[in-house]
Amino acid sequence: xxxxxxxxxxxxxxxxxxxxxxxxxxxxxxxxxxxxxxxxxxxxxxxxxxxxxxxxxxxxxxxxxxxxxxxxxxxxxxxxxxxxxxxxxxxxxxx
Amino acid sequence: xxxxxxxxxxxxxxxxxxxxxxxxxxxxxxxxxxxxxxxxxxxxxxxxxxxxxxxxxxxxxxxxxxxxxxxxxxxxxxxxxxxxxxxxxxxxxxxxxxxxxxxxxxxxxxxxxxxxxxxxxxxxxxxxxxxxxxxxxxxxxxxxxxxxxxxxxxxxxxxxxxxxxxxxxxxxxxxxxxxxxxxxxxxxxxxxxxxxxxxxxxxxxxxxxxxxxxxxxxxxxxxxxxxxxxxxxxxxxxxxxxxxxxxxxxxxxxxxxxxxxxxxxxxxxxxxxxxxxxxxxxxxxxxxxxxxxxxxxxxxxxxxxxxxxxxxxxxxxxxxxxxxxxxxxxxxxxxxxxxxxxxxxxxxxxxxxxxxxxxxxxxxxxxxxxxxxxxxxxxxxxxxxxxxxxxxxxxxxxxxxxxxxxxxxxxxxxxxxxxxxxxxxxxxxxxxxxxxxxxxxxxxxxxxxxxxxxxxxxxxxxxxxxxxxxxxxxxxxxxx
Numbered sequence: 001x002x003x004x005x006x007x008x009x010x011x012x013x014x015x016x017x018x019x020x021x022x023x024x025x026x027x028x029x030x031x032x033x034x035x036x037x038x039x040x041x042x043x044x045x046x047x048x049x050x051x052x053x054x055x056x057x058x059x060x061x062x063x064x065x066x067x068x069x070x071x072x073x074x075x076x077x078x079x080x081x082x083x084x085x086x087x088x089x090x091x092x093x094x095x
Numbered sequence: 096x097x098x099x100x101x102x103x104x105x106x107x108x109x110x111x112x113x114x115x116x117x118x119x120x121x122x123x124x125x126x127x128x129x130x131x132x133x134x135x136x137x138x139x140x141x142x143x144x145x146x147x148x149x150x151x152x153x154x155x156x157x158x159x160x161x162x163x164x165x166x167x168x169x170x171x172x173x174x175x176x177x178x179x180x181x182x183x184x185x186x187x188x189x190x191x192x193x194x195x196x197x198x199x200x201x202x203x204x205x206x207x208x209x210x211x212x213x214x215x216x217x218x219x220x221x222x223x224x225x226x227x228x229x230x231x232x233x234x235x236x237x238x239x240x241x242x243x244x245x246x247x248x249x250x251x252x253x254x255x256x257x258x259x260x261x262x263x264x265x266x267x268x269x270x271x272x273x274x275x276x277x278x279x280x281x282x283x284x285x286x287x288x289x290x291x292x293x294x295x296x297x298x299x300x301x302x303x304x305x306x307x308x309x310x311x312x313x314x315x316x317x318x319x320x321x322x323x324x325x326x327x328x329x330x331x332x333x334x335x336x337x338x339x340x341x342x343x344x345x346x347x348x349x350x351x352x353x354x355x356x357x358x359x360x361x362x363x364x365x366x367x368x369x370x371x372x373x374x375x376x377x378x379x380x381x382x383x384x385x386x387x388x389x390x391x392x393x394x395x396x397x398x399x400x401x402x403x404x405x406x407x408x409x410x411x412x413x414x415x416x417x418x419x420x421x422x423x424x425x426x427x428x429x430x431x432x433x434x435x436x437x438x439x440x441x442x443x444x445x446x447x448x449x450x451x452x453x454x455x456x457x458x459x460x461x462x463x464x465x466x467x468x469x470x471x472x473x474x475x476x477x478x479x480x481x482x483x484x485x486x487x488x489x490x491x492x493x494x495x496x497x498x499x500x501x502x503x504x505x506x507x508x509x510x511x512x513x514x515x516x517x518x519x520x521x522x523x524x525x526x527x528x529x530x531x532x533x534x535x536x537x538x539x540x541x542x543x544x545x546x547x548x549x550x551x552x553x554x555x556x557x558x559x560x561x562x563x564x565x566x567x568x569x570x571x572x573x574x575x
Contacts, residue, residue, distance in 0.1 A: 003454075008450070011450050011453055011454045011457075012446075012450060014453045014454075014457060015408060015412075015437075015446075015449045015450055015452075015453040016412075016415070016430075016433045016434050016437050017434065017437055017438050017441070017446050017449065017450065018434045018435070018438045019438075027446075027447065027450065030447055030506070030507050031447070031450060031451065031454075033506065033507070033508045034400060034447075034451060034507060034508060034511075035451075037396065037397055037400065037508055037511070038397045038400055038401055038451075038464070039397075040394060040397045041394065041397045041398065041401070041464070041467050041468060041471060042463070042467070044391070044394055044467075044470075044471055044474070046467060046470035046471065046474070049470040049473050049474060050470070050473055051466050051469030051470045051472070051473065052469055052472050052473045052476065053299060053469060054299065054329065054524075055285045055299065055300075055472075055476070055522070055523055055524025055525075056284075056285060056286060056331065056524050056548065058286070058329070058331070060328060061328055061332075063325070072192070075192045076192055076418075077418075078192065079189060079190060079191075079192055079418075079419045080417070080418050080419055081416065081417070081419075081420075081422035082422070088417050088418055090417055090429050090432060091426055091427070091428050091429050091431075091432055092428075093428075093429050
């Protein structure tokens with residue numbers, strides 16, 4: 001497998017990252033090197049092997065659906081780049 | 096004072112040889128004079144306030160062994176009112192509005208935070224060269240890397256800038272810098288220490304732990320850091336024992352497994368011979384050594400470099416310039432805001448891992464990569480299970496070499512190989528340790544111990560017994 005610059009550019013966009021021409025060239029080379037390392041996985045027989053998502057095979061803990069936190073939105077919004085009346089401000093999306 | 100352990104300093108404070116304010120000021124002076132770049136933020140005012148409070152506590156007879164102990168906190172743990180950057184430009188101006196559970200526990204224990212330590216950006220790296228704040232230097236040789244990602248934490252302990260430090264380990268980030276800086280580092284079982292408020296990199300692998308001068312100190316700090324936390328959905332409801340209780344148990348009859356895969360191609364000869372000398376020391380103490388095999392450990396690197404980037408690509412999607420963190424200036428529209436904030440805010444290695452993850456998780460590739468890697472994780476885990484039926488502990492090197500030159504490893508794949516012996520413990524969720532076990536060309540070598548789940552007490556016991564017989568942990572760099 002080998003990724004083209006075009007594909008890498010698409011991947012970058014998927015991750016909402018932009019790359020200039022020089023970065024695109026370097027990144028394509030790096031990602032191809034990394035994926036050729038990762039391709040070794042294909043050689044391992046894993047038929048019937050359960051994939052693990054939790055190293056200790058624990059399942060997600062549930063709790064009662066009760067209010068546990070106080071409203072701290074003002075505190076949490078104090079670190080936001082731009083807010084107004086409890087809203088996060090971003091450039092206009094719909095005119 | 097700065098070469099003393101927690102146990103020795105606690106005695107000094109108790110005997111009034113020095114006050115906590117004096118001790119704290121001593122460390123702050125050393126930090127200010129240091130050129131290791133181990134700290135991103137020095138919290139001198141806060142530290143002196145905490146030190147004064149600790150002195151009062153000691154005077155009133157309400158102190159515990161950690162009261163007033165000056166430590167360095169990895170800048171990945173949220174600290175209320177104090178900048179928490181994770182080594183990234185993205186969070187350069189982020190002052191956390193809340194405390195991580197670990198921060199809260201350390202505060203409650205009456206500790207003194209000297210500052211926040213330098214690290215690879217979002218804990219992604221093995222050399223600390225990926226920090227927005229520049230590389231940390233190894234206290235043993237300033238031209239060498241300290242290891243990563245907890246490089247600042249390791250350098251601060253080795254360089255006598257803090258009594259101990261906190262670290263996090265996703266693929267070796269406590270053990271590898273501990274090894275390269277010649278200190279003791281413990282990565283506990285996954286779920287042992289709360290991840291709440293610890294900036295997430297790869298959530299199914301991340302685990303915090305203590306970085307100290309000795310195993311005894313690590314046990315004392317782990318006592319405070321460990322425990323169930325309902326705010327962390329993967330926190331384990333496992334009772335926390337007193338980790339100091341079994342430190343002095345005899346290790347006669349201990350069975351040690353040496354995985355042949357950990358002594359394979361790429362291992363430096365001098366590192367190998369020092370590790371074998373350490374193993375012989377254990378034999379002299381009555382341990383029995385067996386050769387074992389972890390056949391799938393060769394696949395730890397490819398499995399890790401799928402699992403971790405996938406989780407990081409998902410975790411770091413929250414950093415988009417909207418709610419907190421860096422926002423690009425003069426953006427054209429919302430998409431431009433996302434693209435430019437992320438492109439300008441993240442460093443190269445972080446972007447690389449986000450892209451690996453984005454690709455591996457994209458439609459049509461999930462089964463071939465993420466699912467496959469999770470299956471391989473199962474195989475790696477089963478290998479360990481089989482080995483732990485035969486032995487009490489696994490030993491081997493932490494890192495294939497001693498600390499390499501700053502700037503010498505440029506391509507990402509070569510850098511990834513630095514973690515070859517540490518990754519599998521994370522993939523399986525097992526506890527691992529690095530302890531001082533020798534030198535090559537005046538650079539420290541770490542011996543790795545990997546134990547079964549929840550065997551932290553046993554690992555600390557084994558490490559402590561070794562430190563009673565050897566003096567590698569007492570060596571300090573020349574400047575100290």
